[in-house]
């Protein structure tokens with residue numbers, strides 16, 4: 457049944473800046489990041505700022521939205537000199553007419569920062585850190601090909617606190633080669649002991665083109681069996697909840713009020729602009745090439761991945777868009793379901809109807825009933841969300857619904 461709803465348009469914006477530099481490529485990583493790039497930090501940031509300035513000029517209506525979050529991710533953004541980060545943040549604030557970011561995050565890797573550099577990031581306006589610790593177990597870190605030691609991680613965390621950061625996230629990975637449940641419990645224990653405001657726990661996935669992919673193909677990667685990985689995830693949920701963390705997204709936990717505002721934008725289908733090599737953007741409410749005119753269901757575009765080509769194109773024509781697509785109603789709805797169910801509170805059915813003009817339960821009545829019978833979904837008048845069982849097997853639920 458098509459209902460009379462009107463689309464919900466929010467009036468805010470987030471900016472993601474991609475920094476593609478890394479010291480060395482980790483063995484599991486398929487992110488758009490490169491070791492030994494012959495590009496200066498400062499030249500790269502110049503390109504990012506030129507890209508932004510051109511976008512603001514091209515789509516003034518879009519940039520009249522309130523800029524609420526800036527997220528500097530990578531790669532390893534902490535390899536960039538703090539004064540360059542300061543120039544980046546202040547230039548974004550100056551270029552975007554409605555800039556008022558409450559959250560400015562930078563991803564950092566242990567071993568790449570000192571106390572002084574963290575203080576300088578804080579002076580630059582950064583108010584949230586996301587530290588890629590991944591594991592506190594030295595053997596695991598070596599298996600992953602990480603550059604840092606567990607001691608580097610603890611030191612980095614202590615420096616961050618001393619530098620005045622009161623919003624710190626720690627990233628962990630589980631399901632690692634040769635990792636036992638006990639190893640994972642230790643990682644969780646050590647993380648909780650540090651009391652970060654935010655914890656992300658990602659299940660290792662083996663991506664094509666990575667050294668791990670080849671090792672797995674040759675049967676040389678001893679990953680824990682799938683049931684054990686599910687058990688590890690369940691363990692994280694139980695332990696982190698017991699420690700006072702709110703489980704708010706499939707892989708994310710936070711103390712009250714410390715959810716990642718920037719990442720919540722992704723899960724709530726809100727607008728974000730990605731700057732830099734390989735960065736993706738999504739705008740629900742405006743087609744950047746048809747100012748003021750709403751596209752069917754949102755538009756997505758992405759930049760050239762190769763940092764050298766990105767810089768060349770930006771230097772030449774101030775854009776490095778490699779592709780774009782306008783979402784169809786079907787794609788937008790599927791994305792709304794997929795992203796909405798990632799949040800533990802699930803999908804507000806009223807929001808869904810208003811945004812898409814369709815009742816979620818009418819669209820998928822049969823599948824929802826089936827998944828409810830299997831104990832994977834909970835649905836009442838107001839919400840649709842994953843149950844505990846659904847969380848453990850979320851990929852199955854998504855495959856069923858989408």
Ligand code: SF4
Pocket residue numbers: 477478479480481482485486487489530531532565588
């Ligand atoms: S530091 Fe992060 S982005 Fe860089 S190679 Fe390792 S996992 Fe990938």
